[in-house]
Each structure stands twice: as structure tokens, then as C-alpha cells.
Amino acid sequence: MSALGLQATGDALAAIDRHVPALVEAEVASRLSAQDPTLWGPEAEEESSRRLGWMDPFEDSRALVPQIEALRTELAAEGINRVVLAGMGGSSLAPEVIAATAGRSLTVLDSTDPEMVGNVLAAGVTDTILVVSSKSGSTVETDSQRRVFEQAFTDAGLEPGSRMVVVTDPGSPLEQSARESGYRHVFTADPTVGGRYSALTAFGLVPTGLAGVDIAALLDDAEETREVLSTDDTDNPGLQLAAAMAGTDPLRNKLIISDEASGMVGFGSWAEQLIAESTGKEGTGVLPVVVDAGDPETRSDAGDLLQIRLVSDPEDREESFDRPDGSGASDGSGATGASSHHAIEVFGSLGAQLLLWEFATAVAGRILGINPFDQPDVEAAKTATRGLLDATAGGSFQAEPETAIGAVQVSGPAAVVQAGGGGDLAAVLDAVSQLVPDRGYLAVQAYLDRLGYTELEVLRDALAARSGRPVTFGWGPRFLHSTGQYHKGGAPEGVFLQITADSDLDLDIPGRPFTFGQLLSAQAAGDASVLREHGRPVIRLHLTERTEGVGALLHAVNGANGSDA
Known part of the structure; x- marks a missing residue:
């Protein structure tokens, strides 16, 4: 499988050393893999029992691949090659990262600003398919975008239903209205996956697959990663990342996320939603702060900041973290020490990192003592x-x-x-x-x-x-x-x-x-x-x-x- 792991230093490394053995002893990794809803305590159990399908979405997701590819071929034959995604939050952030990283064109309309909506419409609709993506089927922004595009298709002399694809949960109002209106295709997703954990489900795959992304390869990387994350072992990078994110003492609750040639485009914005919405409650949590390499926060030694750097595989780089005693990471699969700066470097393919961060965020919720699945x-x-x-x-x-x-x-x-x-x-x-x-x-x-x-x-x-x-x-x-x-x-x-x-x-x-x-x-x-x-x-x-x-x-x-x- 592709390399995946992290390197840590300072308080991040200390948090890993302090928390990971206890997580291993409690069998948190294997229990999460088995979708055990008791991991976050009795108050969160009802919610978590309905929100753990993201840990193993692969059978359902792989079944979508031929359907998406067939639809993409149909659309191309009709000269429809512009994909516009109407969606918010988890329905738009992951597709934006997946498409951009693959170098594929996807117009993400996640705004109600009239100028932005108007500019997307002004680019023309004759070559456009609109993907309407909403778990609940009632998101006001997405419904508004759908309505204005439906009118634009009609005004252009096109049959609106032939230019609309829907991604939603089964039984939602959107599913019902889309089927009644004869929309081009309706994809239903696993309702046991919350929006911000839905990157590897229909919500992440349909718009990006239609845009031409190799979504089968994305799933391959993620599924191989699942085997690593499911293991109760101190080298588990998901447990290490969770401990570093949520286990510093005192808590470094500002995660300064910078990309340093990771090869992923816009990953920080996706991770920002996942972490902030999952952990920011009950007066606690960790706040992602997405910056560019060299920005002021990356140079700060403030006691509430933890540096997280998204990097390429250490084997592809000359520099890497070294322990104070001169030793260092041997294979990039576990945590190592470094300079006195409190930091983590995380590396891996996009598919691997999508599942890694979902896993780590859920485990971070356990460390923080909160329910990571409500908002x-x-x-x-x-x-x-x-x-x-x-x-x-x-x-x-x-x-x-x-x-x-x-x-x-x-x-x-x-x-x-x-x-x-x-x-x-x-x-x-x-x-x-x-x-x-x-x-x-x-x-x-x-x-x-x-x-x-x-x-x-x-x-x-x-x-x-x-x-x-x-x-x-x-x-x-x-x-x-x-x-x-x-x-x-x-x-x-x-x-x-x-x-x-x-x-x-x-x-x-x-x-x-x-x-x-x-x-x-x-x-x-x-x-x-x-x-x-x-x-x-x-x-x-x-x-x-x-x-x-x-x-x-x-x-x-x-x-x-x-x-x-």
C-alpha cells in the first residue's frame, strides 16, 4: 500500500506517548472498526450508533463506480462536460479537494451570494450537468441553487430533469421530488454516515467521478488504510494523530494546518470542517487554522498552538524529523521525535488521508470526552x-x-x-x-x-x-x-x-x-x-x-x- 504515517515532536510526541498505549489497551481501533457505539460514553451512544458507517463504506461505494462511469460516458456522448455541484459542507468540501487534487474541473457552488450564483449561471448551461447534493434533502442553500438552475435549464430550452443528478439519503424529500420530476439519476447514500464523514461515499464520489476522477483508485488507497487503522497497535497512525490533536497537556487547541508540498489541493479546508464541527462543543474542542507555509502562525511558539504540516512521503524528501539523540523514523510509519517545536508532519495519499483524519477525529472525540457526531x-x-x-x-x-x-x-x-x-x-x-x-x-x-x-x-x-x-x-x-x-x-x-x-x-x-x-x-x-x-x-x-x-x-x-x- 502507499505510505501513510506521521512524525511528531515536542508536546505532540508527549501526547502520543501518554495516550496511545491506553487507547491500544482499550482496543479502541478494533472497536471503532467494528462500529462499537459505546466508545464515546452513554450520552453519545444513541447518536453514534447511527453514525459509524463511514468506517467501512467500501462495498456500497464500489457498487457506485460502474454506475457513475456509465453516466459520465452518457453525458460525454451528449456534449455535457461541465459538472456543477450544488452542495454545502460535507457535500461540497470533500468533492472539491478530490477533484482539485486529481486536476479535474468541478465547479462547486456552495454560496448564496447573488454575484457568485449569477457568475456560475453566466458561464452557460448548455453543456452542464448539475449535481444536487444534500443529505437531508432540505438544505436551504442547495434547494435554492437547484431552483435557479432548473429555471435556467428551462429558459435555455432544455429539459431540466435531464440535466439534474441528485445525491441524498434514502427517503429524503429531495429523493422523492427528484424521482417524481424524472431527474437524470438519483444516487442514495448510506444514512449511517454523517455529512462531514461522507468523503468516501456517494457524496464524495458522484460529482468527482462525473468530473473524471479515478474514484476506484481513491477507494483502493482508503480501503488498504482501513486495515492499518483497525489494528490495536502503538504504531497505528490514526491513534497517534488523535492523541496529538486532542491529548496535549495543557491542550493546544489551535491546530495550525499548513500544506508543504503534500500533493493534495485544499485538504486543509476539508479537515477544517471535519475537526471543528466534530470537536467544537461543550466549551472544548480543537480549532483548525488553515494557513500557508511561512504564515505568522507557523512561526509562533504560543502555548496553545500545535503545528500540523501536510507533507510528501519522507522517502521523497531529503529532510525529516530527527530525535534529539540522533535517531529518527525508519520507515515513516510511526511517530518520532524532532526539534523543540511542537509539531506533527502527516503524509500519505489522498484516499488514505481522508480515512485517516476521519478516524483520528472520532478518536479525538473520545479523548476530549465529547460526542464527535452531533453539531x-x-x-x-x-x-x-x-x-x-x-x-x-x-x-x-x-x-x-x-x-x-x-x-x-x-x-x-x-x-x-x-x-x-x-x-x-x-x-x-x-x-x-x-x-x-x-x-x-x-x-x-x-x-x-x-x-x-x-x-x-x-x-x-x-x-x-x-x-x-x-x-x-x-x-x-x-x-x-x-x-x-x-x-x-x-x-x-x-x-x-x-x-x-x-x-x-x-x-x-x-x-x-x-x-x-x-x-x-x-x-x-x-x-x-x-x-x-x-x-x-x-x-x-x-x-x-x-x-x-x-x-x-x-x-x-x-x-x-x-x-x-
Whole structure:
């Protein structure tokens, strides 16, 4: 099989030495392989008994491969070669990584921003198949995307059902409506697999297989890895990774994930959802912070940070971790010591790592003493959004600004608003940075087109340098199905910077009394209200004009950096 393993140093290595023998003695690996729901205690048993199918999805998943390949051949013969995926969270993040790593084109539509939806539609639909992916079959974002594409196919003179493929759980409302409407194909997935653990099920395989990925090879790597992960042995890399993630003492609860030529594209964003949504509850958990190699967090020695580096196989690299006594890893299959930096290097093929991280995250839940399969605070934000949509027909859901700086309206804590009183947006960003507590983090939440405004991501690195603390960057509403759970349920250490914007473009959602713009605004306002109810500080920068507002923010970033010099 392909190499898989990790190397650890410092507190990560100490956590492995402390926890892995106990995990082996408790037969956690073999019990998880056997889908034992008692591993997380009696309070989690009912939920976990319905959520462990991801540990052995291979029979069902392999049965899908010829169906997906046959459909791909059919579509190609009809000149349909553009695959658009409408899905959120676990339904979109894994397919995006799988397709990008394989170098295959897959358009992932996981937004309600009217500009992003409009741009995906503007690329044309005559050569397009839409994969509508939702476990529940009632995800509001995905349903809205489905509706607008169905209208676009009709307007183009196409039969909508012939251009729609559905992935959902059996018995969902989406399955029923898709079959009644005669959609091209309906794939049902194993209902015992939660969304964020569904990478190797129909949710990960259908869109990527249609895009041309060799999904059989992906499954081969993962299935071989399952044999290693099922073994009660101290060399088990899944047990080692779980111990390092969740067993440091005191807990290093910010996982700084950087990719250093791993060969995987965007893996950190998938792992971010898996870990944050699984562990961020009951006031504990570990927060993934996805960064680039060399970013400020990778150079920090703060006591609450653990470095996780995604790397290539050590056999393909000249450098590797060495023990202080000069010894090192012999075959890359287990943990080794290194320098004084507290870090883990993880390597392996994509298929192997998808299952490795699912396994390690579930075991980390046991170490932390929480249920890794529920997400109570994600539902709270959804409820708040629905309430705003129901209560305010046609409203903008925007709070009155407390101060305005050109095209940017600023609201939030008094210290931030006062900093903007002189018309200096850099001073606002500086004040935001100063709000972050010693062991805290800043979460930037941008409710804009994530493909059209990628330059905004420079805020993450700049604010990390200014604050000296970890900074996450999430595109709304995408992150609501990811780190949104940790924001409310994890350690109360976060400060939240929302960036919202008016748009010259809005799109109706066929059959709904609200537009995409109104839905996005309600999602931002709903999440902010839940954060505030949890006592989290929320700062809102609303751009009354997108291009001008984005330009002002980028200029302010330079000012904030300059003030640090």
C-alpha cells in the first residue's frame, strides 16, 4: 500500500506517548472498526450508533463506480462536460479537494451570494450537468441553487430533469421530488454516515467521478488504510494523530494546518470542517487554522498552538524529523521525535488521508470526552436565519451603522467604532486585532463571492501578524457548515469580524418569497445574533459598494501592517 504515517515532536510526541498505549489497551481501533457505539460514553451512544458507517463504506461505494462511469460516458456522448455541484459542507468540501487534487474541473457552488450564483449561471448551461447534493434533502442553500438552475435549464430550452443528478439519503424529500420530476439519476447514500464523514461515499464520489476522477483508485488507497487503522497497535497512525490533536497537556487547541508540498489541493479546508464541527462543543474542542507555509502562525511558539504540516512521503524528501539523540523514523510509519517545536508532519495519499483524519477525529472525540457526531450549534444559526426570513419579508436585515468610513459601515464594540471615528479604516482593523485575548483567535467571515474576491484573503495573514494570534478566514455561508459549530460551541475565545456587502445584482429564487441577496443577509445576521447570544464579540464591516469597499479594506490592511512596523 502507499505510505501513510506521521512524525511528531515536542508536546505532540508527549501526547502520543501518554495516550496511545491506553487507547491500544482499550482496543479502541478494533472497536471503532467494528462500529462499537459505546466508545464515546452513554450520552453519545444513541447518536453514534447511527453514525459509524463511514468506517467501512467500501462495498456500497464500489457498487457506485460502474454506475457513475456509465453516466459520465452518457453525458460525454451528449456534449455535457461541465459538472456543477450544488452542495454545502460535507457535500461540497470533500468533492472539491478530490477533484482539485486529481486536476479535474468541478465547479462547486456552495454560496448564496447573488454575484457568485449569477457568475456560475453566466458561464452557460448548455453543456452542464448539475449535481444536487444534500443529505437531508432540505438544505436551504442547495434547494435554492437547484431552483435557479432548473429555471435556467428551462429558459435555455432544455429539459431540466435531464440535466439534474441528485445525491441524498434514502427517503429524503429531495429523493422523492427528484424521482417524481424524472431527474437524470438519483444516487442514495448510506444514512449511517454523517455529512462531514461522507468523503468516501456517494457524496464524495458522484460529482468527482462525473468530473473524471479515478474514484476506484481513491477507494483502493482508503480501503488498504482501513486495515492499518483497525489494528490495536502503538504504531497505528490514526491513534497517534488523535492523541496529538486532542491529548496535549495543557491542550493546544489551535491546530495550525499548513500544506508543504503534500500533493493534495485544499485538504486543509476539508479537515477544517471535519475537526471543528466534530470537536467544537461543550466549551472544548480543537480549532483548525488553515494557513500557508511561512504564515505568522507557523512561526509562533504560543502555548496553545500545535503545528500540523501536510507533507510528501519522507522517502521523497531529503529532510525529516530527527530525535534529539540522533535517531529518527525508519520507515515513516510511526511517530518520532524532532526539534523543540511542537509539531506533527502527516503524509500519505489522498484516499488514505481522508480515512485517516476521519478516524483520528472520532478518536479525538473520545479523548476530549465529547460526542464527535452531533453539531447542535449549527442548527441554532439555521433556526435564527429562518426566523429572520419569516419575520421580515423583503427586508435587508442590516443593523443601523454606528459609523461610516467611505463605502464601509462599521458596527460592533465601542472600542472598534470609536477607532473608526476619525475615518481611518486601518485604525478599525487595529482595534479589532486588540480585542483578541491572549489565548483567543480572530475569525474573519466574508459574505461575498469567494471566487470573485479572493484578494480579500490577504486579511487573514495581515491580521494574524497584527494581533499575534491565530486568524481563520471563512467565506459565508460556506463556513456556517464548518467552523460555525466551533464558534458557538467551542472554547469562548473568539472574536468575529463579519464582512458583508450590498450588490448591484440580486437573483430571485423561483418559488420562494425571498431572493439570494436576502437569504445571504439573513444568514449573516442570524449567525451574528447567535454569536452575540453566546457572548462572542462581533464586528461588522458592511460594504455599501463592493469594489470600492474591497479596495478600501485592502488599503487599510497595508495601513495596519504599516502601523506594526
